[in-house]
Amino acid sequence: MSxxxxxxxxALLLAGGAFCVIGGLGLVRLRGFFPRTHAxxxxxxxxxxxxxxxxxxxxxxxxxxxxxxxxGVLIFFASPTAAHALANAALARGVKLxxxxxxxxxx
Amino acid sequence: MLQRAILFLLFYAxxxxxxxxxxxxxxxxxxxVSAAVVWFVRRMEVADREGxxxxxxWSALGYWPWLVKEILKxxxxxxxxxxxxxxxxxxxxVRFRPSQKTVVGLVTHxxxxxxxxxxxxxxxxxxxxxxxxxxxxxxxxxVDSEMDRRVARFEGGR
Amino acid sequence: MMFAVAALALLVALxxxxxxxxxxxxxxxxxxxxxxIGTLAMMMLAVLGFLAGxxxxxxxxxxYGLLNVIGTIAVLKFFRVGDLGDPGEDPRP
Numbered sequence: 001m002s003x004x005x006x007x008x009x010x011a012l013l014l015a016g017g018a019f020c021v022i023g024g025l026g027l028v029r030l031r032g033f034f035p036r037t038h039a040x041x042x043x044x045x046x047x048x049x050x051x052x053x054x055x056x057x058x059x060x061x062x063x064x065x066x067x068x069x070x071x072g073v074l075i076f077f078a079s080p081t082a083a084h085a086l087a088n089a090a091l092a093r094g095v096k097l098x099x100x101x102x103x104x105x106x107x
Numbered sequence: 108m109l110q111r112a113i114l115f116l117l118f119y120a121x122x123x124x125x126x127x128x129x130x131x132x133x134x135x136x137x138x139x140v141s142a143a144v145v146w147f148v149r150r151m152e153v154a155d156r157e158g159x160x161x162x163x164x165w166s167a168l169g170y171w172p173w174l175v176k177e178i179l180k181x182x183x184x185x186x187x188x189x190x191x192x193x194x195x196x197x198x199x200x201v202r203f204r205p206s207q208k209t210v211v212g213l214v215t216h217x218x219x220x221x222x223x224x225x226x227x228x229x230x231x232x233x234x235x236x237x238x239x240x241x242x243x244x245x246x247x248x249x250v251d252s253e254m255d256r257r258v259a260r261f262e263g264g265r
Numbered sequence: 266m267m268f269a270v271a272a273l274a275l276l277v278a279l280x281x282x283x284x285x286x287x288x289x290x291x292x293x294x295x296x297x298x299x300x301x302i303g304t305l306a307m308m309m310l311a312v313l314g315f316l317a318g319x320x321x322x323x324x325x326x327x328x329y330g331l332l333n334v335i336g337t338i339a340v341l342k343f344f345r346v347g348d349l350g351d352p353g354e355d356p357r358p
Contacts, residue, residue, distance in 0.1 A: 010267050017274025019182060020305065024281030026189035027301060033293050034227070035198050036285070038185055038241040040301045041224040043278065046182030049175070051271060051308050055315060063127045067323040070125075071307060071330060078334040080221035082300050085338055087229045087239070089345040090293040097200050097229065097239065125324070 009057035016050030023047055033095050037083055044079040115145050170215075170261055177254070178223055185224040185241055199246035200229075201238050206259045216258045220249055268316040275309045296340055303333030 019042055026039025052072045059065040091097065122137035123129075188196055207213045217228040220238055225245035230237035240246025279302060286298035307326045314322025 013267050013271045016308075017271045017278075019186065020278040020308070021274050021281070022186045022189055023301070024278035024305075026185070027285045027298060028281050028288075029189060029194060030196060032198065033291060033297070034229075034239050035196050035241055036294060036297060037227050037239075038225055039189060040297050041221065041227065042182050042185050042189070043282075043301050044304050045178045045222055045224055046186075047278070048304050048308050049178070051275075051312065054267075054271070055311055058315060059320075063124065064320040064323060066124045067320070067327065068311065071311065071323065071326055074327065074330045074334075075304065075307070076222070077218070078330065079300075079304065080218040082334060082337045083221050084217065084228055084231070085341050086293060086297055086300070087227055089341045090291075091229055092345055093293070095291060095293060097237075 005057050009054045012050050012054030012057065016047050016052075016054060018047075019043070019050060020047035033090055034087070034097065037087060041079075041083060044075060044083075048075050048079075111145055111149070114148065115141050118144055170257055173257065174219055174222070174254075177219075181223045181225045181245065184245065188241060196241055197243045199240045199243045201240065201246045201250050203236055203238070203250045204234060205236050206255055207233075212258055216255060219254055219258065223254075268312050272309065272312045272316060275305055275312060279305050279309070292344055296337060296344075299340075300333065300337045303329065303337070307333070 023039050023043030023046070026042060027036055030036050030039055049072065052068055052075075056065055056068050056072075059068060118141035119137055122141060123134075126133055126137070188194070205213060205216055207216055213231065213233060217231045217236065220226050220228045220236070225241045226249045227239045228236055229239050236249075238246060238249045240249065282298050282301045282305060286295050286302065289295040289298060307330045310322050310326040310329060314320050314326070
């Protein structure tokens with residue numbers, strides 16, 4: 001494996017790990033349910049995606065790479081669906097969209 | 108019938124890619140399972156145009172790299188908000204009318220909004236999207252966005 | 266080495282998500298944390314597979330991901346309509 005691929009894969013894995021930790025931190029730090037969903041989306045979109053890309057570079061052109069791609073597509077389609085279902089259910093059960101009542105909505 | 112054949116071939120290719128073995132028993136079992144799943148899918152009536160949008164063709168593929176770039180950009184923005192000690196989140200809700208006509212276009216638009224960190228689609232209907240944003244800027248960015256235009260372009264243009 | 270670093274980062278994130286799942290005031294906070302834990306566990310399985318040199322772990326990760334989605338949606342539906350048999354409103358366009 002060439003050095004450039006190795007370095008790129010290192011960088012992607014590190015960035016993905018950093019996004020995962022930041023997402024977890026946001027999950028703990030942010031106040032209110034709806035802001036927390038954004039932290040979870042950093043975790044799914046940024047963290048998981050970058051870690052998968054880093055692993056993909058390590059795998060090369062093998063069946064392992066195909067499986068990593070399948071995991072990626074699964075997250076790509078399933079995570080927004082789950083997040084939307086979560087938000088919609090929370091709204092239907094009366095979790096307030098706007099906390100503190102200060103955030104103005106357009107129109 | 109053509110759609111069923113395509114579905115069968117997709118399932119069978121998926122089976123072979125997942126297993127990676129080429130013994131006669133496993134190849135036969137894969138064919139049998141693929142045929143059974145095609146039959147189930149027909150019975151459940153979920154293999155319609157929406158669940159299987161081959162008609163969108165290649166134009167949808169050009170959208171994905173752009174979406175990945177957007178996701179990374181806004182992931183960095185949201186990370187800055189989370190890491191800031193003052194936590195400058197200003198949760199905002201915006202309501203607007205999407206410009207897509209088909210269900211596939213609407214779902215793609217809503218899912219793209221949710222997949223981008225910082226914005227989350229809460230309610231989706233052809234008349235109105237309700238989008239929650241972590242900051243005021245990210246929420247306003249979802250209204251009449253470039254994403255809206257791009258999705259509208261690829262759902263219409265073949 | 267780099268897989269160990271990534272696995273460590275994932276462990277930290279898992280701990281934080283677990284803290285939210287324990288503390289979450291509403292059931293939706295817990296479901297959100299549970300969904301994140303599922304994604305992190307998938308990544309953990311993939312990274313562990315590379316760390317141990319056994320890519321078969323990826324199959325487990327795929328299976329875990331599929332179950333995670335179904336689990337999240339099922340829990341949400343239960344808390345929204347109260348039972349899992351309800352077909353829900355289905356607007357035919």
